[in-house]
Amino acid sequence: MRNADLEEIRDLPLFRDMDGDHFGNLMRGAYHQNFPPQVTLIEEGRPADFLHIVTEGAVELYAGWNGRETTMAVVRPVATFILAACINDAPYLMSARTMMPSRIAMIAGSDLRATFARDAAFAQAIVRELAGCYRSVVRHAKDLKLRASRERLAAYLLRHARGSGAFDLPVEKRTLASYLGMTPENLSRALKSLGPDGVSVDGMRVTITDAAALVAVACPTPLIDGGDGCGDLSYTGSSSNC
Amino acid sequence: MRNADLEEIRDLPLFRDMDGDHFGNLMRGAYHQNFPPQVTLIEEGRPADFLHIVTEGAVELYAGWNGRETTMAVVRPVATFILAACINDAPYLMSARTMMPSRIAMIAGSDLRATFARDAAFAQAIVRELAGCYRSVVRHAKDLKLRASRERLAAYLLRHARGSGAFDLPVEKRTLASYLGMTPENLSRALKSLGPDGVSVDGMRVTITDAAALVAVACPTPLIDGGDGCGDLSYTGSSSNC
DNA sequence: TCAGAAATTTGACTTGGATCAAGCCCCGTT
């Protein structure tokens, strides 16, 4: 594994505070590979053999049932995913596929479990990580249960407008639709319907023309939209999606 | 605090393996109180001062937004709740109220954080607990996103039929409806509509008259319905709802 | 640069589920 990659991984909150030797051991037993787009990395139901870390590209976490499929999250560098399944040595609850050419590091789940039993600092980091992930899914569930799809979309746009009033959607619209729990057709119409509420769309480019009006639709609250960290569709940086 | 209660709490997977002195210290700083029904124990948004443990009765975890409200889980003895908020020293994401006369133990969040930083076995137990809770909410989200309400209801009934074909609903129907993300009216109609699919209802009593037919509707799968532990509406025993 | 494929949008239509409004039933109280 390249030194630059090792440093990036070491910098993650998950690994930052752990013992250096332990980190070294963990990484010695790790793989690091390039994958083309649209490759399935993980299939739900399979035993959780590896903790995955995206170092380049982007990975979609999704779940299926009875012929239907839904996007649960998108993971961007540098971040880990499916930590929880590895810790519990339980089957993955979500599948994962690359969305573009990606570079993925894989750490054996057994090594992970052995290490966190020995390294208190690592165990603490895992605790914080998992607690953050848990809260992130709770927010997602609240979003789904408490808001209508138009409101979810409005809130999503506000979460991503951060300061500047214009930004590019981080994923294809059909993926966004799936993440928000609606059909692409409905997303398209909902976007248009938000025109009078201060949203203008051109391709992937979204401009908030009237933040106050949009806020009135979305009623954003940190208890749903807030981030202590990981989770949302475009999250980039040092956190994980379990 | 009564010795019997202490032992019950000590028996939880969360506290079982930790150092005896640490457990003692934790409990010395803890409260244990009786509450009448319909008392609000926690309001979402408040700082997470205490880890709560139900030793008797039942507690509803719910969340609100913009005048709407939804039930997220019901916690029964002996189990903890809102662990994640305490660990992260972050605001509660859910409110909690007693559903009947209940007895609740409360452990100061600061004690909790101090102890898990010092006690590796405790940290490990927390890791497992949180991983289980995380997976439980992921299942809930998958249930909401992938199944229609009739299918969710069918799956719920199968989860609770465990062996015998008849059981009593563990909560009022309106609470069940809210948990399943539908209105009481819709639940009532959905229950009736499952008649031809092997469900007969009399008040709180549900009888599965044709499990195969119901399975055909629900398509149950461990990746949504499975339990590695906590979460569901009627879960009783040694686990938690973070 | 162009052909073909994929993604998005639009339109017409259907439907699952919400809403509103009675009415019913169970149950504990007086």
Place this chain on the structure above:
DNA sequence: AACGGGGCTTGATCCAAGTCAAATTTCTGA
């Protein structure tokens, strides 16, 4: 036994969102 209240059911209606189909734009690869 009558009363009252809450929860549950039923019926009528409405609306958000899904489905199906076709047109259009965007992207991609030869």
